[in-house]
Amino acid sequence: MALFKSSTQDIPEASPVPRHIAVIMDGNGRWAKKRFMPRVMGHKRGVETVRDMVKQCIELGVEYLTLFAFSSENWRRPPDEVKFLMGLFMEALKREVVKLHENQIRLVMIGDRSRFDPLLLQEIHAAEKLTEHNRRLTLTIAANYGGRWDIMQAARRLVHAHPEKAETFSEEDLSAYLSMHYAPEPDLFIRTGGEQRISNFLLWQLAYAELYFTDTLWPDFDREAFMLAVNSYRKRERRFGRTSEQLTGNA
Numbered sequence: 344m345a346l347f348k349s350s351t352q353d354i355p356e357a358s359p360v361p362r363h364i365a366v367i368m369d370g371n372g373r374w375a376k377k378r379f380m381p382r383v384m385g386h387k388r389g390v391e392t393v394r395d396m397v398k399q400c401i402e403l404g405v406e407y408l409t410l411f412a413f414s415s416e417n418w419r420r421p422p423d424e425v426k427f428l429m430g431l432f433m434e435a436l437k438r439e440v441v442k443l444h445e446n447q448i449r450l451v452m453i454g455d456r457s458r459f460d461p462l463l464l465q466e467i468h469a470a471e472k473l474t475e476h477n478r479r480l481t482l483t484i485a486a487n488y489g490g491r492w493d494i495m496q497a498a499r500r501l502v503h504a505h506p507e508k509a510e511t512f513s514e515e516d517l518s519a520y521l522s523m524h525y526a527p528e529p530d531l532f533i534r535t536g537g538e539q540r541i542s543n544f545l546l547w548q549l550a551y552a553e554l555y556f557t558d559t560l561w562p563d564f565d566r567e568a569f570m571l572a573v574n575s576y577r578k579r580e581r582r583f584g585r586t587s588e589q590l591t592g593n594a
């Protein structure tokens with residue numbers, strides 16, 4: 344039995360407060376450039392926005408917050424920027440993990456770990472272990488994550504574990520091997536920074552997510568900007584393939 348209802352196999356409950364929010368935090372470089380600062384200052388400032396958003400999610404009763412921190416394509420950036428981002432990740436982990444734990448937040452990292460520095464890996468592992476039983480909010484950081492990588496690794500692991508299912512496996516079988524098997528599918532997807540694309544984020548899991556795009560740059564994405572996104576979500580009618588009349592009982 345699957346842990347959560349699939350948006351294509353069942354009809355999940357559409358709660359007024361999104362249970363799961365997934366975010367592409369974009370626009371850090373442009374935020375810094377506008378201020379005549381190096382791009383990396385935007386990343387540094389972006390960490391503050393993360394902190395505020397985590398607090399706000401707890402206040403609202405959001406159960407899962409998933410943040411895209413580094414894509415599998417971001418290795419294509421200048422080596423100095425990549426190095427800075429890895430350093431920032433390490434620093435933020437070290438500094439915040441105790442606070443996260445005190446606030447009953449579970450931290451999970453998804454993505455291909457094979458390219459990370461062993462010291463960073465150790466830090467990630469320790470943080471996940473420390474917070475694994477916390478349930479107030481599950482904060483997932485997608486780092487060296489790619490949606491296609493996720494589907495590929497799931498298919499490979501499933502077929503390896505169950506060769507007899509190679510030609511017959513179901514959606515449910517596969518989703519158990521996806522990186523986010525421990526969470527319901529995102530209800531709300533937010534992308535800041537003006538771009539309207541998915542950039543290889545959670546391809547499978549976003550099948551029926553409500554999409555919200557804003558021009559606000561990530562470091563400027565404050566409480567008010569976040570509430571605009573949540574209020575936009577509240578007004579959506581989540582039909583999952585049905586008609587509006589079916590939903591209102593007038594069918």
Ligand code: IPE
Binds near residue numbers: 370373
């Ligand atoms: C998003 O901000 C953060 C990461 C991809 C790590 P960007 O660095 O992409 O900022 P822009 O898009 O160049 O402004």
Ligand code: IPE
Binds near residue numbers: 367369411416417540
């Ligand atoms: C997407 O942002 C990845 C993260 C926010 C980590 P990018 O700024 O790298 O996206 P593209 O490549 O411009 O679409």
Ligand code: MG
Binds near residue numbers: 369536
């Ligand atoms: Mg960008």
